[in-house]
Amino acid sequence: xxxxxxxxxxxxxxxxxxxxxxxxxxxxxxxxxxxxxxxxxxxxxxxxxxxxxxxxxxxxxxxxxxxxxxxxxxxxxxxxxxxxxxxxxxxxxxxxxxxxxxxxxxxxxxxxxxxxxxxxxxxxxxxxxxxxxxxxxxxxxxxxxxxxxxxxxxxxxxxxxxxxxxxxxxxxxxxxxxxxxxxxxxxxxxxxxxxxxxxxxxxxxxxxxxxxxxxxxxxxxxxxxxxxxxxxxxxxxxxxxxxxxxxxxxxxxxxxxxxxxxxxxxxxxxxxxxxxxxxxxxxxxxxxxxxxxxxxxxxxxxxxxxxxxxxxxxxxxxxxxxx
Amino acid sequence: xxxxxxxxxxxxxxxxxxxxxxxxxxxxxxxxxxxxxxxxxxxxxxxxxxxxxxxxxxxxxxxxxxxxxxxxxxxxxxxxxxxxxxxxxxxxxxxxxxxxxxxxxxxxxxxxxxxxxxxxxxxxxxxxxxxxxxxxxxxxxxxxxxxxxxxxxxxxxxxxxxxxxxxxxxxxxxxxxxxxxxxxxxxxxxxxxxxxxxxxxxxxxxxxxxxxxxxxxxxxxxxxxxxxxxxxxxxxxxxxxxxxxxxxxxxxxxxxxxxxxxxxxxxxxxxxxxxxxxxxxxxxxxxxxxxxxxxxxxxxxxxxxxxxxxxxxxxxxxxxxxxxxxxxx
Numbered sequence: 045x046x047x048x049x050x051x052x053x054x055x056x057x058x059x060x061x062x063x064x065x066x067x068x069x070x071x072x073x074x075x076x077x078x079x080x081x082x083x084x085x086x087x088x089x090x091x092x093x094x095x096x097x098x099x100x101x102x103x104x105x106x107x108x109x110x111x112x113x114x115x116x117x118x119x120x121x122x123x124x125x126x127x128x129x130x131x132x133x134x135x136x137x138x139x140x141x142x143x144x145x146x147x148x149x150x151x152x153x154x155x156x157x158x159x160x161x162x163x164x165x166x167x168x169x170x171x172x173x174x175x176x177x178x179x180x181x182x183x184x185x186x187x188x189x190x191x192x193x194x195x196x197x198x199x200x201x202x203x204x205x206x207x208x209x210x211x212x213x214x215x216x217x218x219x220x221x222x223x224x225x226x227x228x229x230x231x232x233x234x235x236x237x238x239x240x241x242x243x244x245x246x247x248x249x250x251x252x253x254x255x256x257x258x259x260x261x262x263x264x265x266x267x268x269x270x271x272x273x274x275x276x277x278x279x280x281x282x283x284x285x286x287x288x289x290x291x292x293x294x295x296x297x298x299x300x301x302x303x304x305x306x307x308x309x310x311x312x313x314x315x316x317x318x319x320x321x322x323x324x325x326x327x328x329x330x331x332x333x334x335x336x337x338x339x340x341x342x343x344x345x346x347x348x349x350x351x352x353x354x355x356x357x358x359x360x361x362x363x364x365x366x367x
Numbered sequence: 368x369x370x371x372x373x374x375x376x377x378x379x380x381x382x383x384x385x386x387x388x389x390x391x392x393x394x395x396x397x398x399x400x401x402x403x404x405x406x407x408x409x410x411x412x413x414x415x416x417x418x419x420x421x422x423x424x425x426x427x428x429x430x431x432x433x434x435x436x437x438x439x440x441x442x443x444x445x446x447x448x449x450x451x452x453x454x455x456x457x458x459x460x461x462x463x464x465x466x467x468x469x470x471x472x473x474x475x476x477x478x479x480x481x482x483x484x485x486x487x488x489x490x491x492x493x494x495x496x497x498x499x500x501x502x503x504x505x506x507x508x509x510x511x512x513x514x515x516x517x518x519x520x521x522x523x524x525x526x527x528x529x530x531x532x533x534x535x536x537x538x539x540x541x542x543x544x545x546x547x548x549x550x551x552x553x554x555x556x557x558x559x560x561x562x563x564x565x566x567x568x569x570x571x572x573x574x575x576x577x578x579x580x581x582x583x584x585x586x587x588x589x590x591x592x593x594x595x596x597x598x599x600x601x602x603x604x605x606x607x608x609x610x611x612x613x614x615x616x617x618x619x620x621x622x623x624x625x626x627x628x629x630x631x632x633x634x635x636x637x638x639x640x641x642x643x644x645x646x647x648x649x650x651x652x653x654x655x656x657x658x659x660x661x662x663x664x665x666x667x668x669x670x671x672x673x674x675x676x677x678x679x680x681x682x683x684x685x686x687x688x689x690x691x692x693x694x695x696x
Contacts, residue, residue, distance in 0.1 A: 205382060205385060208382050208386065208670060208674050208677065209673070210631060210632050210666070210669035210673050211632070212632035213632050213635065213669045214390075214666055214670075216651075216654055216662075217390070217394075217654070217662050217665075217666050218393055220654040220662065221393050221394055221659070221662075222393075299523055302523060303523060303525070303636065306525055306636070307651060307654070308654070308655060322526065323525075326525075326529060326640070329529055329533060333533065340526045340530075343526070344518075344521055344523070347521040347522075348518065348521035348522075351517065351520060355517075
């Protein structure tokens, strides 16, 4: 959290490079090449594997907890020892056949169930935020870049305004001021509102450079309408940039959600989220490290996987290997 | 140039005004009634009305906003005029009834120490690690530094904070639990206490800077003018120092200005985890207590820093990059 501005600049460097030459017709061929290039990379395979695993776990959370036998909100008093300050009984924070990843100290909730449901919350929020951000960014970026003039002026000023906000502090402030019901939706909304300008800026500059290309001129000369040019000529050429950008945006939003939940303005208990689990483990980390390590490791690996994947995608798109 | 700067400052004032308005709307219109909160449990409607009147909450929105805004520059009074809040008035905390301005100035040194120390650390470690990586591409150093950097941008800083605290303080007992020791009291203790917050706050940033430096240096080393300098027979160290470093590091200067200006957000988590009583921790505490004047003030302070940072970036660019300088002249 407190995303360094440098990160944004790194993302900037996705610049037209990769999407220069190809036109819409080369799309199918390019997708195959992209898939080939990715498949031969061990780091990409491992990261993608972990992401898919988390996604599956998130989707099948109710099924998994049915198998493991404990729900995320059930208290198991027998798994904690009241004489030892309600510490989990047994090794590694109470890891046993009954509780696969141990239990929470204090109340004995099953950590496996909370991780599984937490994955659901974190992934839903991150993916929804990414989708919303991308949607707003693409619409505004295309409008500003394609039409220019007044529209560009207005959109660019709004972007400047939003980027001048200290995003994290403001998100915290807004979330704490608004009522706590429906926090999940608010989280997505707040993340998207403060996140879209960073992507829209790039979409805008790419659209400007694409609009000046011959094939757009040709389309215009053949009588294609504005919207038609945008959807059939420009948007397909933004695709690789968008894939890279969104892949790199997801870990940022996962981190943001976790951070906000860590600070107590994110997902409201008892709904579990990884950031919130880490936050509540801080009181226990010295006596029950497992409770702290498990959600932290899950979160770290997820963010790392998305970052590795996004990095590789960018290198491939930039180097033009896909073509 | 002077006109350009004047224009930028005008835009900055407008932006700050908008940020102010936006924040005010959110806090004083959308959030729960502060009078009810202050009043507490044994509360009567009369008392609520009295508090409203004292705080000026019975006034129309624009009047309230104007009073708040002018309070920052010329001060304001509360109630029947008996309570005077002088010049930079950001209101009083709902919780402690202290003037918010005093609360901020009392805690700013701690935050500044954390921020400046971390910045020095991440510039030194990030740039040197990136530089060595770029010059020794594909060696074990490069690979391991880049793996660490990748981890650094992926691990949340509160996790780093707790891990370090567990290892260095609880297990190895190398460092104390951080306390805001003053430098003037004991430089040694001061360093020991702030070292861990610095490490935590700078880790993510130095990772990003290492990656950026590496990429930029590799790019510039492939430029034609570097090849020319080499062809002239210049020593490698001289080529790097005179020709490659400047264009490679110029973009970093502007990024640094932005990052440093936005550091209040990062310091918030670091300070909260370590219990260091700075502006960030104050903001986090007031969030849980719904202390709106304090949150509002910290938000404004943070926005002010980011906007000033933006202007510094623009000016820096002109100073550092000769191409921009000639273009604007």
